[in-house]
Amino acid sequence: MTQTLATAPRALPTPAPRSSRRRRGRGALAARIVAAGVICGILLFPLYWMVVVAFSSRAELLGGDLRLWPRSWTMENFQRVLSSFPVITWFGNSIAISVVVALITVTVSLLAGYAFAHLRFRGSNVLFLVALSTLMIPVQVIMVALFQLVTTLGIYGSYWAVILPTAASAFGVFLARQFMLAIPRDLIEAARMDGAGHLRVFTRIVLPLSKPLIAVLFFMSLLQSWNDFAWPLIALKDNSLFTLPIGLLYLQGQFGSDYGATMAFALLNVTPMVILFLVFQRYFVQGFARSGIR
Amino acid sequence: MTLRVEERSAAPAGGEPARPRESGPRRSRRRRNLGETLAGLAFLSPNMLLLGLFVLVPLVGAVSISLQATNGFGSGRFIGWDNYVRLFSDGLFWRSTLNTALFTLIVTPVSMAMGLGIAALLNSVLPARGVFRSIVIVPMAISGVATALIGVLIFDQNSGILDKMLKFAGLPSIPWQSGQGAAFASVVIVTLWWRVGFNMLIYLAGLQGVNPGLHEAARLDGANGWQRFRYITVPMVGPSSFFLLIMNVIYSFQVFDIIFVMTGGGPQNATSVLVTYAYDTGFVTRDQGYAAAIGVVLLLLTLAFTAIQWRISRTRDQVE
Numbered sequence: 120m121t122q123t124l125a126t127a128p129r130a131l132p133t134p135a136p137r138s139s140r141r142r143r144g145r146g147a148l149a150a151r152i153v154a155a156g157v158i159c160g161i162l163l164f165p166l167y168w169m170v171v172v173a174f175s176s177r178a179e180l181l182g183g184d185l186r187l188w189p190r191s192w193t194m195e196n197f198q199r200v201l202s203s204f205p206v207i208t209w210f211g212n213s214i215a216i217s218v219v220v221a222l223i224t225v226t227v228s229l230l231a232g233y234a235f236a237h238l239r240f241r242g243s244n245v246l247f248l249v250a251l252s253t254l255m256i257p258v259q260v261i262m263v264a265l266f267q268l269v270t271t272l273g274i275y276g277s278y279w280a281v282i283l284p285t286a287a288s289a290f291g292v293f294l295a296r297q298f299m300l301a302i303p304r305d306l307i308e309a310a311r312m313d314g315a316g317h318l319r320v321f322t323r324i325v326l327p328l329s330k331p332l333i334a335v336l337f338f339m340s341l342l343q344s345w346n347d348f349a350w351p352l353i354a355l356k357d358n359s360l361f362t363l364p365i366g367l368l369y370l371q372g373q374f375g376s377d378y379g380a381t382m383a384f385a386l387l388n389v390t391p392m393v394i395l396f397l398v399f400q401r402y403f404v405q406g407f408a409r410s411g412i413r
Numbered sequence: 414m415t416l417r418v419e420e421r422s423a424a425p426a427g428g429e430p431a432r433p434r435e436s437g438p439r440r441s442r443r444r445r446n447l448g449e450t451l452a453g454l455a456f457l458s459p460n461m462l463l464l465g466l467f468v469l470v471p472l473v474g475a476v477s478i479s480l481q482a483t484n485g486f487g488s489g490r491f492i493g494w495d496n497y498v499r500l501f502s503d504g505l506f507w508r509s510t511l512n513t514a515l516f517t518l519i520v521t522p523v524s525m526a527m528g529l530g531i532a533a534l535l536n537s538v539l540p541a542r543g544v545f546r547s548i549v550i551v552p553m554a555i556s557g558v559a560t561a562l563i564g565v566l567i568f569d570q571n572s573g574i575l576d577k578m579l580k581f582a583g584l585p586s587i588p589w590q591s592g593q594g595a596a597f598a599s600v601v602i603v604t605l606w607w608r609v610g611f612n613m614l615i616y617l618a619g620l621q622g623v624n625p626g627l628h629e630a631a632r633l634d635g636a637n638g639w640q641r642f643r644y645i646t647v648p649m650v651g652p653s654s655f656f657l658l659i660m661n662v663i664y665s666f667q668v669f670d671i672i673f674v675m676t677g678g679g680p681q682n683a684t685s686v687l688v689t690y691a692y693d694t695g696f697v698t699r700d701q702g703y704a705a706a707i708g709v710v711l712l713l714l715t716l717a718f719t720a721i722q723w724r725i726s727r728t729r730d731q732v733e
Contacts, residue, residue, distance in 0.1 A: 147638075148538065148539070151534060151537060151538075151539050152539065152540065154534060155534055155535070155539060155545045158531060158534075158549070159545055159548040159549065162548055162549060162551075162552065162606065162609075163548055165563045165564075165567060165606065166551070166552075166555075166563075168563070168566065168567060168574055169559075169563050169566070172566060180572070181572070184577070185574075185577040185578060185580070185581045187574075223463075226459070227459040227460040227463060228460065230456045230457070230459055230460065231456060231457050231459075231460040231461075233456055234452070234453045234454075234456035234457045235457075238449050238452055238453035238456065239446075239449060239453075240446070240449055240450035240453040240454070241450065243453060246457060246461065249464075249469075250460070250461075250464060253464055253468045253469070254663070255663060255712070255715050255716065255719065256468060256472060256712060257666070257667040257669075257688060257708075257711065257712075257715075259667070259669065259687075259688040259691045259692055259708055259711065260472070260475055260691075260708035260709065260711055260712045261468065261471035261472050261474070261475050261708070262691075262692070262695060262696075262704075262708070263474075263475060263478055263695045263701045263704055263705050263708070264470075264471035264472070264473075264474030264475045264477075264478055264705070265467065265471040265474075267474065267478075268466075268467070268470060268471055268474065283463065283466075283467060284467040284468075286463055287460055287463030287464045287467065287468070289464070292460060317449075317452040317456070321456075342554065345556070346555075346556035346557060346558075348556065348557050348558055348669070348670045348673075349669050349670065349673075349688075349692075353696060363556070364556045364557070364558040364559070365558075367556075367558050367559060367562065368558055368674060371562060371565075371674075376569070376572075378566050378569075378572075381562055381566070382562070382563075382566060385558075385559040385562050385563065388556060388558075388559050389554070389555050389556060389559050392554045392555075392556075393551060393554045393555070395554075396551065396553075396554035397547060397551070400547065400550075403553075403554075404550070404614060407550075407553065407611055407614055
C-alpha cells in the first residue's frame with residue numbers, strides 16, 4: 120500500500136568494461152528515447168487537437184487543407200458555448216455531485232474497511248464477498264429496476280438520484296480493508312484494553328493513520344463521479360441538473376458538427392480533472408493500480 | 414482476481430485473520446464476541462444499506478422485470494420465460510453479442526500487449542521517465558464522453574484530421590462513419606487510447622517487483638533483448654496479466670460511453686453491443702421487460718467468463 124508506483128530510482132549505469140558495449144548501450148538508449156517520444160506523441164495528439172480545435176475559428180475548421188497549427192487563436196467558441204448553455208450551472212452540479220459522492224464513499228468505505236479488517240464476527244467473509252461481487256454488475260443490468268426504485272423513493276429529478284446509487288463503492292471497501300490490515304492489530308488491541316470503544320479506536324487511532332488512504336479514496340471517487348455517464352444520463356431528466364458529461368452530450372446534440380463549440384466545452388469538462396490528476400498523481404495511480412474499476 | 418491481489422498484499426500486513434483470542438474467561442469472551450458482532454454490523458451498515466438498496470434490490474428487481482411483459486414504466490404482466498425465448502430469434506441481440514465478444518477479443522490482448530510494451534520501456538533506463546509516464550496515463554482522467562467526442566472529431570469522415578493526413582500522404586480515405594468495419598475499428602482505437610494507461614500502470618507495478626539481476630544474468634548468458642523480454646519479463650508479470658485479463662474482460666463487456674457517444678451502435682448496428690442494446694431497448698423503445706432480460710444475460714455471461722478464467726488460472730497455479 121505504501122509502495123508508490125512512481126518510477127523506481129533510476130539504476131546507475133554500470134561501468135561498461137569495453138567501449139563497444141558502451142556505444143551499443145548508447146544506441147539502445149537513443150532507440151528507447153525515440154520510441155517513447157513517438158508513443159507519447161501519438162497519445163498526446165488527440166488532446167492537442169482538442170485544444171487546437173477549441174481555439175480555432177469556424178472558418179478555419181471548414182478549410183479543407185491539412186493544418187496542424189491554427190493561423191490564429193480565438194475565444195469565440197467559448198463565448199458561443201457560455202452564452203447558449205447554462206455551463207456555470209452544469210459546472211456547479213458536477214462539483215456538488217462529485218464532491219458529495221466522494222465524501223460519502225470515503226466515509227462508508229472507511230467504516231466498512233475497519234469492520235472487515237479488524238472486527239471478527241460471523242458472516243464477515245460472506246458480506247465481504249457480496250460487496251466485492253457487485254463490481255461485476257454493470258449499471259445497464261439494473262438500470263430499469265433502479266430507475267423504478269429511484270422514482271418510488273421520490274428522489275428522481277434531484278441530485279440524490281445520482282448521488283445515492285453511485286456512492287457505495289465495492290472497490291472503496293476493498294481498498295480500505297487492504298490498507299487497514301496493515302495497521303498493527305496490537306495497536307488496536309492495546310487501545311481496547313485501555314477501555315476504548317470501537318468508535319473511539321476508529322476515530323483516534325485508525326483515522327489518523329489512514330490519511331493516504333483517505334486521499335486515494337477521495338480522488339478516485341471524485342474522478343469516477345466527475346466522469347460518470349451511463350447512470351446520470353438516465354437519472355437526470357432536467358436540463359438544470361445536468362452534470363458536465365451529460366451537458367456535453369446534450370450540447371453535441373444541439374450543435375451537431377460544430378466541433379469548435381463541442382471541443383471548447385469538452386476542454387472545460389476535462390481540464391479540472393486533468394490538473395488534479397497530474398498534481399495528485401500519486402494518489403490516483405495508487406487507486407488505479409489497486410482497482411481498475413470504473 | 415481481486416482476492417488474489419488481496420492475498421498478496423495481505424501477507425506483509427501481519428494480520429492473521431483466524432487467530433483466536435486467548436485472553437479472558439470463556440463467558441466474558443462470548444459477551445465480547447457479541448459486542449464485536451454488533452460493532453461490526455454497525456460499522457458495515459451504511460455501506461451495506463447503500464449497496465443493498467441500490468444494487469442488490471434492483472438486481473432482484475431486474476430478474477423479476479425480465480419475466481414480465483411491460484408497457485412503458487409501471488407494473489407489467491408476468492409472462493415467464495418469454496422474453497428469454499424471444500432473444501433466441503432476435504438478430505440484433507446476436508449481432509450485439511457477437512460485437513461484444515469481438516470487441517473483448519480484440520481490446521483485451523491488444524491493450525495488454527501495448528501496456529506491457531510501454532511499461533517495459535518506461536521501466537528501463539530512460540531520461541524524463543516521469544514525464545513519459547504522466548503522458549501515457551493522462552487519458553485515464555478524461556471522461557468517456559469527452560474521449561468519444563475527441564474520437565468523433567478525429568475520425569470525422571469529411572473534415573477529420575485523420576482523413577486529411579491520409580489524403581496528404583496520398584492514401585485513400587476510409588469511411589469511418591459509413592463503413593461497418595471501419596466504424597468498429599475506430600471505436601476500438603479510441604478505446605485503446607483510453608485504456609492503455611491503466612494496463613501500463615499495472616504492468617509497471619509488476620515489473621518493479623522483478624529482480625534486475627535476472628536480466629543481468631540472462632544477458633551474461635547471451636540472451637538478446639527479445640529473449641529476455643519473452644522468457645523473463647513475460648513470465649514474471651504473470652499475476653499482473655491475470656488481474657488485467659479479468660479487468661479488461663469485465664470492462665469490455667460493459668463498454669458503453671465510447672460506443673454510445675461515438676457511433677450510437679451504428680452504422681447498421683455494426684458497433685451495437687449488449688449494453689447499448691439494453692439501454693436502447695429500455696429507455697428508447699421502452700421495452701423494459703426485454704431490456705431487463707438482455708441485462709440478465711449480460712450478467713450471466715460476465716459471471717461465466719470470470720469463473721472460467723478463475724478456474725483456468727487456479728489449475729495453472731496448481732501445476733506450477
